[in-house]
Amino acid sequence: MQVKRFVADDMRTVMRLVKEEIGADAVILSNRVVDGKVEILAARDYDETLINQALDQTLIESKPNGAAAYYERAAAERELEKKSHEPVNEKKNDVEVKKETHFSAEIKNTTQHQASGLYQHTPPTESKFEPPLTDSMIEMRDELKSLRMMIENQNVLGEWKEMSAKHPLRVSLYKRLTEMGLSQEVCKYLAKGLDNLTDVEQAMQAALKQLVHQIPLAQDDILNRGGVFAMVGPTGVGKTTSIAKLAARFAMQHGQRHVALISTDTYRIGAHEQLMTYGRLLGVSVHSANDAAELQQLLHKLQSKKLILIDTAGMSQRDIDISQQLAHLNHPSSKIKPYLVLSANAQTSTLDEVISSFKKSKPVACILTKLDEAASLGGVLSTVIKHQLPIAFVSNGQKVPEDIHPARARELVDETLAYAKQYKQNVDDDFMAVAFTTGVDQMPL
Known part of the structure; x- marks a missing residue:
């Protein structure tokens, strides 16, 4: 039997790895989310009896026999007895002597306990010996734990087939929405309450209409109000x-003199120059602020301007200084509205992490x-819906x-x-089973 772990950023990718490998x-044994990634344990020729037999054999082979342990302890006692008669080096400092005394006392107590057993000719019983776990044993133990967990939860593929038989329209809807790249939570929420319909196309249109209503849109009209x-x-x-x-669009409607750009990027070499170049091309003023x-x-100074756009330093969502770097944007008297810029071609897990990290800047909206460059927009839409x-x-x-x-x-x-339709993403029953037989039933909107 072959048991392997697979880890990827999303369910679709990890299922593809399982198929290829x-x-x-x-057989999907378990699935869970670890550090923002999806982990799947899969096996070929699954047989729990073989696993248990292999583990038992490993334990037997790693356990030394009673006679060997007896002679090893006797040799250790003789060596310790020999060293106990050697003179102590008088040049050792007090700290070393104290450490040695304490350590020796522990050894002595242990040896006396072992010696009493030896003189009574009572070899130590094997039942009390607990061999250390090897790496292979630890790995086997973890795999067994996952296997038993899977046995308790039954076979997800069987559950999916049962769901397909009971709710064929819902399953078809799940599949079509998943092919759009939408998350399982969004798919389940959109399909909720549509079981009374009988036509898949009608149900799909109803789900898409619901999706339109769930996408949050900004109320700020930058291009008109500034x-x-x-x-x-x-x-x-x-x-x-x-x-x-944005500066170019606003300048075309309201005039160049009403627009100002500010760079606060003091980290990236040439950051000011890039914004200055845009400013010269657009004919708008450009300024820089170091703190x-x-x-x-x-x-x-620029309060007479209708539109002021501030460029900030790009930083990783995992940057520990992110709060400090963005603190100046939340000044009570500045009236700055942060916009979070998100790349639509990023992984869903990455987008989720970015939004969570940049909440410290209190963004009022985002720009996608x-x-x-994206192959799917379902991931980014699912993420902004999740975070509203x-x-x-x-x-x-x-x-x-x-x-x-x-x-x-x-x-x-x-x-x-x-x-x-352009970037067809076919999803098979294995993927759908893992994705939709576990998890939440609706989104907390």
């Missing part, structure tokens, strides 16, 4: 480019970038200012469907 005959906005987010998601696009005090002074983070704009290219648009829920759903 073990094949179609793989305001003070800071772009925050990880490195490389397109914060500076998004600023240039919170300078930023407040600039905001006071790199839609043109409103979408303000979407960006689908590098052109300034053409490739940025106000977010519209219906258009996002249509694009998600189009992506699913």
